[in-house]
Amino acid sequence: MKRFCTNCFLFLMIFSMLFNSISFAGDNNLNLKGEGVLLMDYDSNRILYEKNSTKRFYPASTTKVMTAILAIELGNMDDMVKIDEEVVKLTDGSHIALDYNEEIRLEDLLNALLIASANDAALAIAKHISGSIEGFVELMNAKAKELGAVNTNFVNPNGLHDDNHYTTAYDLYLISKYAMENKSFRTYVSKSEYTIPPTNKKTEARLIHTTNKFLYGIEKMDLDGKIVPIRYNGIKGLKTGTTPEAGSCLISYAQRDGKNMISVILKSDKIGVYTDTYKLLDYGFNNFNPTFLGRSNEFIENLNIENGSLPYVSTVLNRDVYYLLKDDEVNRVEKNLKFKDKIDPPIAKGEVLGSAEYYLDGSLLAKQDIVSTIDIKSVPRNNLVNLLLDKWYISLIVVLITIRGLFLLRKRKYVRSRYSKYS
Incomplete structure (x- = not known):
């Protein structure tokens, strides 16, 4: 140990x-x-x-x-x-x-x-x-x-x-x-x-x-x-x-x-x-004075995700980030956010999804993890029923088109039958 x-x-x-x-x-x-x-x-x-x-x-x-x-x-x-x-x-x-x-x-x-x-x-x-x-x-x-x-x-x-x-x-x-x-x-x-x-x-x-x-x-x-x-x-x-x-x-x-x-x-x-x-x-x-560059649980941003129990995941810094700086350096510090190329559920609360990097005049001062604030489950989308439920508006359009097609077909048959009767 x-x-x-x-x-x-x-x-x-x-x-x-x-x-x-x-x-x-x-x-x-x-x-x-x-x-x-x-x-x-x-x-x-x-x-x-x-x-x-x-x-x-x-x-x-x-x-x-x-x-x-x-x-x-x-x-x-x-x-x-x-x-x-x-x-x-x-x-x-x-x-x-x-x-x-x-x-x-x-x-x-x-x-x-x-x-x-x-x-x-x-x-x-x-x-x-x-x-x-x-x-x-x-x-x-x-x-x-x-x-x-x-x-x-x-x-x-x-x-x-x-x-x-x-x-x-x-x-x-x-x-x-x-x-x-x-x-x-x-x-x-x-x-x-x-x-x-x-x-x-x-x-x-x-x-x-x-x-x-x-x-x-x-x-x-x-x-x-x-x-x-x-x-x-x-x-x-x-x-x-x-x-x-x-x-x-x-x-x-x-x-x-x-x-x-x-x-x-x-x-x-x-x-x-x-x-x-x-x-x-x-x-x-x-x-030099201790300067906070980021705070623990500081909100970073919401990341959109697919096939999850929620449509996005909120992210925060996992701990304080501070650095000893001169007064004239504080305003020259720049923050750069980096996230994983692919973020898919399931996602655990506290899971590292990226990092915040802090630069002074192009030199990296500090780096801190960005983490998820919540658990997100994976929701399967591998069958037709789930697909139709997920894309309900497409299903509705298909139904409306089908109904209209049946109506037009029935109307055409009706017109033909009346034409045959009187000819």
Whole structure:
């Protein structure tokens, strides 16, 4: 069932993204430091801004989004994970000081992974889920391909540098959006701190803090000459990443005024990831608004049908259609209706009979099904009686012609008989 739901999600997302590819990379110069940049509307998958979004970059610890996905989907949060010597030896960079033979809950490791960006937690999760780091990496790459992230290749579960460990801003969006569909993941990445309770090796609790300054930062930053707080109103979290080769990277999820967006910044600097994200999200929230293109149960038209219990079928949109648009785009949206070439009864209520397509400047924005509002039965018309009953006016004409013909014939015989009598 889980795999079925996953496939449905992927189909809808990929289908949507095939059509929602209008972007504004050249429309506004936001003066961004990041070399790979993407801003997406979470709900419609519309590209709002992009810069080198399909170019390969090193992802650093944004890798851990995929590690978390697999841990949540394949693991049990109450599992006790035993740390082995390999995890301790391979640990480099950020960590929570996991010790040899330490036993710790999987859920605590997940919090350490996504809040403190702990590299040792990533290794421990990988070995617990797959039995080996190599086996887990295979799962990571298989999941990436399944999500459509075809320009991504993982070599490890924590994002430490390897020349063959790469991704793109677009791929990270696909992976992150999928992750954000999971309630547990959303909870983890929204936390600014977490306390890991004592273990068999640690007598004191470990208080960890997020690496994401958008969630806790009290400092200020220079935004094109304006000093602003580093915390951004509406940020609900996601993931940071930094290595010398990758530079500073940041994925962010934000909500404001009914709008939901994901931004991706790759290969920026430690302040630039925040100023870039700030500018991107401001651009998205200030310039685009949710616009209803069609409403659920909106009447479309009546379609004539033959051989049915009714002479026509009424059609409506099966659900709301809305899209994030700029104010000057709203009046440029055009609707095109398409129906099946042949519509014959029986017709079921809710049956798809066509589609409504919405275009902006010739590019398809959205597509929604048009459905029947009622059940219509098929009425057979394969015998003479039904034909005569259906075409009653033709039957009446035939009867009248027949009567008149009989009358004229009888009259002619009468005239002939009288002529013979008197001749």
